[in-house]
Each structure stands twice: as structure tokens, then as C-alpha cells.
Amino acid sequence: MLTLLRIFFRSPAALVGATILALVFPILVISTFFDLQGGIENPYFSLLIYLVLGPLVAVAFILVVAGLIRARGDDNTVPYTYEFFKRQLTSPASYNRVRRLVYISILLISSFLLVLGIVAYSGHRYTDSMQFCGNFCHIMSPEFITHQNSPHSRVSCVACHIGKDVAGIATAKFTGLKQLYATATDTFLRPLPTPLDNLRPTRKTCEECHRPEKFHGQKLYVIDTFLPDLDNTHVQTAMIMKIGSGGYLGRSAQGIHWHISEQHQLFYGTATVDRQEIVRVALTDAAGNRTVYFRKGSDPGQIKSEEHLMDCIDCHNRPTHIYLSPDAALDQLLLARRIPVALPFIKREALIALTRPYPTTQKAVAGIDEQLRQRYLTNNPNRNEHERDLIEQAIRGVQQAYTENVFPEMHINWGTYQNFIGHRDGSGCFRCHDGSFVSAAGKTISRDCDLCHIILAENESPENIVEMMHSIRR
Ligand code: HEC
Ligand code: HEC
Ligand code: HEC
Ligand code: HEC
Ligand code: HEC
Structure with missing residues (x-):
């Protein structure tokens, strides 16, 4: 035991690695356990586990191993090198002691690798999740929102964007890292460019679910x-x-x-x-x-x-990622009665309010509210309760038409994506x-x-x- 400690002190790399391991590994085990139980909803929590703690532990482990191998021994501090084990294993006197040491090490290392494997797998699943794609990575919130409103809302982002083969997954993780970097450093393009070259869904992907030879007729x-x-x-x-x-x-x-x-x-x-x-x-x-x-x-x-x-x-x-025109967005909401058809001229007024330029979503939501209120209430302050109700509904509906289709923060306006x-x-x-x-x-x-x-x-x-x-x- 003492020998081991001495080696650690002779190799700064191993010492740093071992300290990090001792501090972080227990946290990693406990938090992964909680995450897999689904106990904590915050997406930043998973991010911390899988993209910070996990890699940190892996790096610490490599430091320890590399440090131990590199530490050159003198008479007092025996390094755990190949020669050392060979000498020990061939001498009958120390054979039993070493054997125990080897068993313990194998047990420790394999349980460590098992935990790391679980962390890596859940990390892979986490970065594939819609939560990660659309929610954490806030620059993709337009894609996430349009996806949620589309016929494919139950199809995960990766089902379309990442093929099933290993090459596809590897490209995606690599592209993903670049994107994460771009997000962190705020160097991504607004709007995100289209068409995609790397992650463009292939025909094969669509045909996992749809068979064009099957839909026929008129x-x-x-x-x-x-x-x-x-x-x-x-x-x-x-x-x-x-x-x-x-x-x-x-x-x-x-x-x-x-x-x-x-x-x-x-x-x-x-x-x-x-x-x-x-x-x-x-x-x-x-x-x-x-x-x-x-x-x-x-x-x-x-x-x-x-x-x-x-x-x-x-x-x-x-x-x-269906971005509607102002006309189509309003038509859908009028049809669904989210915007009341009974309100005179609401289509016309909504179109005017919707298509003004707004610098941010917040300003748009406030601006739509203000304009419709002014249009319907300023000249008619004596509206009855029912009419006021319709106006409130209409305001919410028109705001929805905006927030589902326009994302000024990402420079996505009406018609940006054809x-x-x-x-x-x-x-x-x-x-x-x-x-x-x-x-x-x-x-x-x-x-x-x-x-x-x-x-x-x-x-x-x-x-x-x-x-x-x-x-x-x-
Ligand atoms: C049904 C398949 C499908 C699903 C599911 C899907 N996408 Fe897409 N996505 C596409 C297609 C098709 C394009 C356009 C590709 C092109 O034109 O090259 C696209 C484009 C994009 C773009 C580029 C910008 C744009 O709008 O063209 C981003 C970013 C994106 N998707 C992110 C996501 C995210 C995040 C999710 C999950 C919330 C998701 N996608 C789910 C099919 C899908
Ligand atoms: C030449 C353009 C074009 C190509 C290429 C194309 N589609 Fe279509 N597809 C359409 C149009 C247009 C419609 C009907 C209008 C609409 O859906 O708005 C349609 C309808 C569909 C529908 C709905 C069918 C139904 O019976 O209601 C599915 C599913 C579909 N396409 C899948 C695919 C898949 C999968 C592929 C690739 C293998 C594909 N399409 C290639 C233009 C195309
Ligand atoms: C995992 C399965 C899955 C994949 C992959 C998938 N789709 Fe679909 N798609 C569906 C389902 C399910 C529906 C029907 C949704 C509904 O009717 O509510 C649908 C509906 C559609 C429709 C009809 C939409 C409408 O307005 O009625 C089109 C067009 C379509 N898909 C095209 C595509 C294309 C193009 C791709 C490839 C980029 C694709 N799908 C990939 C499952 C899938
Ligand atoms: C990249 C070019 C291109 C695009 C884009 C395109 N088409 Fe075509 N389409 C063609 C060509 C080429 C033909 C065959 C012309 C010929 O030989 O007569 C054709 C033929 C057709 C035919 C006749 C097929 C038959 O029964 O013989 C239909 C229907 C059609 N297209 C619909 C569409 C629709 C709908 C869209 C848009 C959603 C579309 N096309 C987009 C190139 C295109
Ligand atoms: C190559 C195929 C193609 C040809 C040619 C074509 N259309 Fe269309 N048209 C479509 C498709 C596909 C849609 C459905 C769009 C959708 O689903 O939103 C459509 C939609 C429409 C609509 C209703 C929706 C809208 O956007 O207003 C009208 C009206 C229309 N077409 C008129 C015409 C006229 C007039 C012509 C002749 C000049 C014509 N189309 C030629 C493919 C075609």
C-alpha cells in the first residue's frame, strides 16, 4: 500500500488522475443512477453527467494508468511494470500476495469500466434524445417546435437525421461536437443553413416507414x-x-x-x-x-x-419543420377555432399584426396584443363580456401563429425556409x-x-x- 502511495507521489500525472477519480467517480455513479431512474428532469443535469463528468473520469483513469506505467522505480518504490509483475510472479515467496493484488485490481478495473460503459451508453442515448436536440441546444428550438406541431412529432430527431449504420452515428456525433462548440462560442449561423449536407435524411430513412410503391391512386x-x-x-x-x-x-x-x-x-x-x-x-x-x-x-x-x-x-x-405562411397559419387556427371566426375582420387584422417586423419574440407577443386590443377595444370600450372573451382568445391565437412559425432570434422570418x-x-x-x-x-x-x-x-x-x-x- 505504501509502495503504491509512493509511486503516486513520484508521478504527478497519476496523482492528479487519482485525486480526480476519488472526488468525481462517486458523484458520477450516484448521479448516473438517479438519471437512469428518471428522477431529475433538468436537461442540464444530464449534460453535466454525460458531457462533463463522464469524460473527466475517463481522462483521469488514463492519467492514472499512464502515470503508473511511466513512473520509474528505484529500490524502494517498485513501479507496476511488466518486469515487476514477471519478477513477482516467478518468485514463489511473493506469488500469493501478488495474486491477490491482481485479483483485486481486475475486480476494481472491470467494475470501473462497467460503470463507465453504462455512463457512455446513457450518454449516447441522452445526446440522441429529442430533449437534447431540441431543448438543451436552444438554437434548435425552431426545429423542435415545428417538429412538435408536425405529423412526425412522434418520430425522434435521430430517426430521420442519423442513419442506423455505425458510420452515420459516428458522423453525427462528430458533427454534434462541432455544433456544441459553435453553440458554446456562439459562432453558428442564423438561420441554420439548409439544405443539410451531413445529416440530410436519406430516402432509405423515409422508407423505413413509408413505401412509395404502396401509395397509389388519386x-x-x-x-x-x-x-x-x-x-x-x-x-x-x-x-x-x-x-x-x-x-x-x-x-x-x-x-x-x-x-x-x-x-x-x-x-x-x-x-x-x-x-x-x-x-x-x-x-x-x-x-x-x-x-x-x-x-x-x-x-x-x-x-x-x-x-x-x-x-x-x-x-x-x-x-x-413546417413553417407556414401567415395566411396558412391563421387559416389553420381559424379552422381549429383557436381564433374565433365570429370576430369581425379578424383574419384581416391578424394578418396586419402578424406581418409587422418585430426584433424579438417577446416584442412580437406584446405588439400583437397591443395592436389587436387597440383595434377592437379603443373605439369600442363598451364591449360586453362575451366580445371581450373573443378578443382575448383571438390575441392568444394570433400570438400562437407567430411563435410557432417565426423565430426572430434565429433570423427565421415568414418564408425563410421554403x-x-x-x-x-x-x-x-x-x-x-x-x-x-x-x-x-x-x-x-x-x-x-x-x-x-x-x-x-x-x-x-x-x-x-x-x-x-x-x-x-x-
Ligand atoms: C421526419 C423526419 C425528420 C425529423 C423527425 C426531424 N427532422 Fe430535422 N430535417 C428533416 C428534413 C427533411 C430537413 C431538411 C433537409 C434538407 O433540406 O437538406 C431537416 C432539417 C433540419 C435542420 C436544418 C434547418 C432546416 O430547417 O432545414 C435542423 C437544424 C434540424 N432538421 C433539426 C432537427 C431536430 C432538432 C429534430 C428533432 C426535434 C428534427 N430535426 C427532427 C427531417 C426531419
Ligand atoms: C416529385 C415530388 C415528390 C417526391 C420525389 C416524393 N413525393 Fe411524396 N408526395 C408529393 C406530393 C406533391 C404529395 C401530395 C401532396 C402533399 O402531401 O401535400 C406527396 C404525398 C406523400 C405522402 C402521403 C401519401 C398519401 O397517400 O396521402 C407520403 C407518405 C409521401 N409522399 C412520402 C414520400 C416518400 C417516402 C418519398 C421518397 C421515397 C416521396 N414521397 C417522394 C411529392 C413527392
Ligand atoms: C419512424 C417512422 C417515420 C419515418 C422515419 C418517416 N415518417 Fe413520414 N409519417 C410517419 C407517420 C406515422 C405519419 C402519419 C402521421 C399522422 O397521420 O398523424 C407520417 C406522415 C407523413 C406524410 C403525410 C403528412 C401529412 O400531412 O399527412 C408525409 C408526406 C411523410 N410522412 C413523409 C416522410 C418523409 C419525406 C420522411 C423521410 C424524411 C418520413 N416521412 C419519415 C412516420 C414516419
Ligand atoms: C428536378 C426536376 C423536377 C421536379 C423538382 C419535379 N418534377 Fe415532376 N417531372 C420531372 C420530369 C423530368 C418529368 C418527366 C417528364 C417527361 O418525361 O414527360 C416529371 C413528370 C411528372 C409527372 C408525370 C408523371 C407520369 O405519370 O408520367 C407528375 C405528375 C409530376 N412530375 C409531378 C411533380 C410534382 C407534384 C412536383 C413537386 C412536388 C414535381 N413533379 C417536381 C421533373 C421534376
Ligand atoms: C408539377 C405538378 C403541378 C403542376 C403542373 C401544377 N400544380 Fe398546382 N399544386 C401542385 C401541388 C403538389 C399542390 C399542393 C400544395 C400543397 O399541398 O400545399 C398544388 C396546389 C395548387 C393550388 C391550391 C393551393 C395553393 O397553393 O393555392 C392551386 C390553386 C393550384 N395548385 C393551381 C395550379 C394551376 C392553376 C396550375 C397550372 C398553371 C397548377 N396548379 C399546376 C402541383 C402542381
């Missing part, structure tokens, strides 16, 4: 809108969406999901890294024939990117389907309004839409 889509008039008139647009399929059981691919059929490959080259401005489209069909389309009047030398093979994300780039489904402002499908792509043989990528959907009725009252459905059945 579906009725009904889009609800409220007009900015006195009654906030509710109207609907009904269209048959040609969902199509990637081909199934010998049937060939058709409709919208024709693009991702296994039978052909569709590549495109862009003039901008954000994939907004597509310049060339190349289609290789099942027989190997290649058709290349160029945007009229564009210069092929403009193409900056490598060729992208079209996948799900080229259309579904917002399956979960959705490629549909064709708002000539984006999305119209990046290729705007009628300006022509092949050498004179073939054009279609802009025909009936190619993707058949509009049955546009901005009609819900009663008329129902009537129309019945007349189709007759």
Missing part, C-alpha cells in the same frame, strides 16, 4: 381558407391529387411518385447551393436512354453542384415544371395544370363543395 384534397372580409368567410378548394406510385407488382410508376421509381433515374444540377434554381434535368429510363432537359436561356456553365439524384427530400423538404411541395412563388415543383425546360428533341417538362391535380372547385363555400360531391355520386 386522393381528394380539400384546402380550407378564410377570406379577409367582415365575416372571415370560410371557403374551400377541392382537388384530386394524383399521388400515384413508384410502381408495384408489375404496374408501372405513375403520377407524382413516378419520379422515385426504381425503373428510371432522375438527376438534376443546380445553379445555387440551396437547390432553388435548377438548370439541368437528366432522365435515364429503364432501357438506358438518356434525355437531358435544359432551362431555356440558361448557361450550362452555371451549374455549381454535382448532379443530385432526385429523392424524397427534393419535394418533401419540410415533412416536419417548402418544395406545391408551387408557391414559382418554387417547389415549378423549379422544373414551369414549362421552361426543353430537351434537344424539343420535349418539354409539362406545366399542364392537370398533370398533378384536377381542381374540382376553387374557393367555394363548404356547402357548395358538399353539394358537388353528392352530384358526382349521382
